[in-house]
Amino acid sequence: MILIWMICILLAGGILCWLTAQKSAVLAKWIALLTVTADLLIACWLFRIYQAFPDNTSWFINYQTDWIPALGISFHVAMDGFSHVLLLLTFFLGILAVLCSWKEIREKTGFYFFNLLWTLAGISGVFIAMDMILFYFCWEVMLIPMYFLITIWGDARRRYAGFKFFIFTQVGSLLMLLSLLALYFIHGDQTGTYTFDYFSLLRTSTGSPVMMWIMLGFLIAFAIKLPVVPFHNWLPDAHGEAPTAGSLVLAGLLLKTGAYGIIRFVLPLFPESAAAIGPWMILLGVIGIIYGALLAFSQTDLKRLIAYTSVSHMGFVLVGIFSFSNIAMQGVVMQILTHGLSTGALFVMAGMLKERLHTRDITKMGGLWTAMPAMGGIAILFTMASAGLPALGNFIAEFFILLGTFTSHPTFSIIATLGLILSAVYSLRMMQKVFMGQQTATEPIRDISARELVIMAALSISIVALGLFPQPVIDTVQHLSTIHPLLHE
Known part of the structure; x- marks a missing residue:
C-alpha cells in the first residue's frame, strides 16, 4: 500500500495546490514543496526494507488487488531496486522543479503546480505499474499535464512545441496500446487466461513472427520518448519552449521513462x-x-x-x-x-x-x-x-x-x-x-x-x-x- 500512498500524495497535493492558490499563491508553493519532499522521505525510508531483503535480487514490495477482473485487469504495483532508484530521482528532481518555479511562475500558480505534481505522479506510476493497463494509464497521465506546462507557461512558440510534443508521444502511445492488446489476446489463446499482468505476460511464447511487429509497437513508443533518431524531432522544441521546471522534468525524468520501458518490457517480453x-x-x-x-x-x-x-x-x-x-x-x-x-x-x-x-x-x-x-x-x-x-x-x-x-x-x-x-x-x-x-x-x-x-x-x-x-x-x-x-x- 505504501506505493499507492506515494502516488496519492502527489495527486492530492496537486489538487490542494489548485484550490488553495485562489487565496494564497505562496501557500500553494509550500504545499507543492512539502508534498514532493514527503514522497522523497518515504522513498529514502524504503531503503531500509530493500537492504533487509535477501540478496537484494527480488521485488521487495509487491501489492495487487482486483480492478476489472472480468477483463484481467488488476491494480498491481511493485518495486525492485531499479524502480526504487528511479523513484528517488523522480522525487529529488521534483523538489528542485518546485524550487525552480518559485519566482518564475507568476500567473495561474495553482494550476501550474497541479500539472507539475500530476506529471510527477504519472512518472512515478510508470516506474511501479505491473499491470499493463495501469502502466498505459500512468503513461498517459504524465503526458497531458506536461502538455499544459509547455503550452501555458512556455515561451513564444509554446503552442507549436506543445502540439508537436503531444502528437509525437500520442502516436507512440497508440502504437503501444495496439501492441498491448495483441499481446493480451495472444497470451489468452496460448494459456486460456486473459490478463494484462506483467508477470503473467512474461510466460507468453514469443517464437511466432508476429511478435516482431508487436515488439516494434512497444519499441517505437519508448524510442519516441527516449528519444531515438529519427523520432527526436519533438525534443528541441519542447525543451526550448518549456518553462525551466518543465525542461528539468523533461530531461531528467520523461526521457528516462523511454529507457525504463525498453529495459523493463521490450527485452524481457x-x-x-x-x-x-x-x-x-x-x-x-x-x-x-x-x-x-x-x-x-x-x-x-x-x-x-x-x-x-x-x-x-x-x-x-x-x-x-x-x-x-x-x-x-x-x-x-x-x-x-x-x-x-x-x-x-x-x-x-x-x-x-x-x-x-x-x-x-x-x-x-x-x-x-x-x-x-x-x-x-x-x-x-x-x-x-x-x-x-x-x-x-x-x-x-x-x-x-x-x-x-x-x-x-x-x-x-x-x-x-x-x-x-x-x-x-x-x-x-x-x-x-x-x-x-x-x-x-x-x-x-x-x-x-x-x-x-x-x-x-x-x-x-x-x-x-x-x-x-x-x-x-x-x-x-x-x-x-x-x-x-x-x-x-
Whole structure:
C-alpha cells in the first residue's frame, strides 16, 4: 500500500495546490514543496526494507488487488531496486522543479503546480505499474499535464512545441496500446487466461513472427520518448519552449521513462525479437550520439543546444541496452541518473540566465564570469560532467557502456567514443560563448541567489557523489542481470 500512498500524495497535493492558490499563491508553493519532499522521505525510508531483503535480487514490495477482473485487469504495483532508484530521482528532481518555479511562475500558480505534481505522479506510476493497463494509464497521465506546462507557461512558440510534443508521444502511445492488446489476446489463446499482468505476460511464447511487429509497437513508443533518431524531432522544441521546471522534468525524468520501458518490457517480453533487432538499434544509438553532438555544436539557442546534447547522451543509453552486456546495463542505469542530474542542472542554469538577460542566444552573451563568478564555477562543473570528465558520474556511465559494448560490437563502440570528443567540443564552446570573452551586458547582473544556490548545490553534490561512489547504485540494480536472459558478462 505504501506505493499507492506515494502516488496519492502527489495527486492530492496537486489538487490542494489548485484550490488553495485562489487565496494564497505562496501557500500553494509550500504545499507543492512539502508534498514532493514527503514522497522523497518515504522513498529514502524504503531503503531500509530493500537492504533487509535477501540478496537484494527480488521485488521487495509487491501489492495487487482486483480492478476489472472480468477483463484481467488488476491494480498491481511493485518495486525492485531499479524502480526504487528511479523513484528517488523522480522525487529529488521534483523538489528542485518546485524550487525552480518559485519566482518564475507568476500567473495561474495553482494550476501550474497541479500539472507539475500530476506529471510527477504519472512518472512515478510508470516506474511501479505491473499491470499493463495501469502502466498505459500512468503513461498517459504524465503526458497531458506536461502538455499544459509547455503550452501555458512556455515561451513564444509554446503552442507549436506543445502540439508537436503531444502528437509525437500520442502516436507512440497508440502504437503501444495496439501492441498491448495483441499481446493480451495472444497470451489468452496460448494459456486460456486473459490478463494484462506483467508477470503473467512474461510466460507468453514469443517464437511466432508476429511478435516482431508487436515488439516494434512497444519499441517505437519508448524510442519516441527516449528519444531515438529519427523520432527526436519533438525534443528541441519542447525543451526550448518549456518553462525551466518543465525542461528539468523533461530531461531528467520523461526521457528516462523511454529507457525504463525498453529495459523493463521490450527485452524481457520479446527476447528473441530484441536480439534480432539489437545491431540495428545499436546503429541508431551511434547515429544519435554523433548526430546529436554535431547539432548541439551548431546551435546558438542555449536551451536547444542543451536539448541536442540529450539526443547524444541518450544514444549511449540505446547502445548500452542493446549490447546485452551486464556491465553496459549497469552503465545505462548510471547514465539515466547522471544525465538527469547534469543536463537538468544545465537547463536550470539556462533558465537563470534567461531570467537575467532575457535571451537564450549565446551570441548575445559573453564575459559573464566577471559578473557571475559563482554561477560560472557551477557551470564549469556541469559542462565538464556533460563532457564525461573522470570523477563525475557521467564518466562512469559512459565508460561502462562503451566497455560492455566493445566485447560484442567493437566497431560501434569505437565510433561511439567519438561522441565523448564531440561532447567536449560543444561543452567548451558553450562555456566560452556564455562566460568567457568580453562582457556584452550593459546593465549590472546579479549572481546566483540563495534559493538558486541550494538547487545547484544539491545537483553538484549528487553528480560528484555518483562519480566517486557509484557502487551503491550498481549494487542496487545488480539483479537486472538475473531477470534478462539476454544479458552476458
